Amino acid sequence: MSITSAINLFRQLTVDESQVAHQGQPHVVNETCLDLLLIEMVQVLRTSVAETSFAVPHGGLPPSDSLELPQSSESTTARSNEEQERATELLYYKVERVGFRIGQRLAERYAKDRPRFTDTLDIVKFICKDIWIKLFHKQVDNLKTNHRGVYILQDNKFRWLLRMSGSEGVAHATQQAAPYLWFPCGVIRGILANLGVDSTVSVKETNLPQCAFQIKINRAV
Amino acid sequence: MAKQYKTLGEEIWKNRVETISAELFIFTYGSLVTQLVKDYEDYDQVNAHLEKMGYNIGVRLIEDFLARSGWGRCTDFRETMEVVSKIGFKMFLNITPTVTHWSADSKACSLILDENPLNDFVELPPEAQHKLWYSNALCGVLRGALEMVQMQVEAKFTSCVLRGDDISEIQVKFVRHLQEEVPDPDD
Numbered sequence: 001m002s003i004t005s006a007i008n009l010f011r012q013l014t015v016d017e018s019q020v021a022h023q024g025q026p027h028v029v030n031e032t033c034l035d036l037l038l039i040e041m042v043q044v045l046r047t048s049v050a051e052t053s054f055a056v057p058h059g060g061l062p063p064s065d066s067l068e069l070p071q072s073s074e075s076t077t078a079r080s081n082e083e084q085e086r087a088t089e090l091l092y093y094k095v096e097r098v099g100f101r102i103g104q105r106l107a108e109r110y111a112k113d114r115p116r117f118t119d120t121l122d123i124v125k126f127i128c129k130d131i132w133i134k135l136f137h138k139q140v141d142n143l144k145t146n147h148r149g150v151y152i153l154q155d156n157k158f159r160w161l162l163r164m165s166g167s168e169g170v171a172h173a174t175q176q177a178a179p180y181l182w183f184p185c186g187v188i189r190g191i192l193a194n195l196g197v198d199s200t201v202s203v204k205e206t207n208l209p210q211c212a213f214q215i216k217i218n219r220a221v
Numbered sequence: 222m223a224k225q226y227k228t229l230g231e232e233i234w235k236n237r238v239e240t241i242s243a244e245l246f247i248f249t250y251g252s253l254v255t256q257l258v259k260d261y262e263d264y265d266q267v268n269a270h271l272e273k274m275g276y277n278i279g280v281r282l283i284e285d286f287l288a289r290s291g292w293g294r295c296t297d298f299r300e301t302m303e304v305v306s307k308i309g310f311k312m313f314l315n316i317t318p319t320v321t322h323w324s325a326d327s328k329a330c331s332l333i334l335d336e337n338p339l340n341d342f343v344e345l346p347p348e349a350q351h352k353l354w355y356s357n358a359l360c361g362v363l364r365g366a367l368e369m370v371q372m373q374v375e376a377k378f379t380s381c382v383l384r385g386d387d388i389s390e391i392q393v394k395f396v397r398h399l400q401e402e403v404p405d406p407d408d
Contacts, residue, residue: 041249098255
């Protein structure tokens with residue numbers, strides 16, 4: 001009798017669980033949603049840089065201004081170059097920041113049920129396998145390290161770059177794609193930070209759609 | 222009739238859609254909203270920017286919708302909204318909002334979002350609760366996507382569970398049919 005009731009209880013439990021999973025939040029969404037969101041994310045942040053970080057009189061970056069005043073054109077271009085540089089820097093900061101916050105949450109979400117990490121390499125492997133599979137349905141293709149705090153993660157078909165192309169050749173397209181790569185850099189840094197590793201993450205090289213990230217560990221806790 | 226949309230929506234979701242973990246999408250949206258709030262420090266502007274971003278997404282999203290669903294012309298606005306809910310929302314977010322509160326002239330209705338993946342894990346700080354429409358991008362998506370099929374609509378949130386309301390509701394108002402632009406014969 002106790003066995004039957006145990007089975008019944010078990011059945012109830014499993015039914016309950018599947019109902020929860022079914023009724024609760026949908027655990028997946030259409031991939032297109034994220035693709036479209038990522039395209040617009042960079043755009044929105046670019047607008048935000050232009051609108052919130054620069055004084056109103058020089059809103060936007062109009063190149064036509066310099067044509068009207070030939071004598072001061074040099075200084076104007078110099079200034080707008082400088083501004084452009086600053087705008088790029090700010091954009092980098094914002095995009096990376098957005099990624100960083102996501103990384104922190106991903107780490108909390110996916111690392112909670114696994115055994116404690118033994119060392120930094122273990123954490124990096126966690127990113128290459130578990131996180132990459134969650135995000136991109138595949139593992140990192142190649143992981144290199146100098147065993148002194150530098151890791152290189154290479155993905156030969158980075159999912160977020162797959163559908164990118166440019167009209168002026170690969171080099172130009174790669175340059176245009178840069179902001180979209182600062183984002184995963186932030187994600188990786190966020191994951192590491194949340195697991196107690198202070199790091200600098202940069203894009204080592206890109207050759208659409210191949211891409212390599214470099215992690216430099218500043219201080220492992 | 223309604224059943225047919227539902228079946229098609231489910232069929233598309235099951236067979237013609239590539240999926241990713243919802244968490245990544247939710248976190249990305251959330252993190253972006255956080256950044257905008259930090260940048261603008263003004264919730265009205267954030268709402269506006271979210272709507273605009275949604276609009277830009279909608280403009281592209283409609284192509285994906287048409288390509289995957291193969292859906293043709295809708296006969297009236299009522300049918301459009303059924304399709305939006307049962308096929309559109311279903312194939313992108315795996316939810317089917319309830320279409321209800323039709324006005325007498327069939328030009329305005331409400332979408333009740335019983336669940337909204339964007340809201341998962343989200344809690345608004347008290348000062349944002351009466352100002353921020355967190356999922357405002359959805360309104361923009363509706364406006365952008367429908368504009369691309371020659372329908373001008375107004376969409377806005379009238380209540381949201383994150384603000385402490387009982388339900389999340391988007392009000393959609395049909396404005397007019399847009400004329401198809403004919404290229405200049407002189408060109």
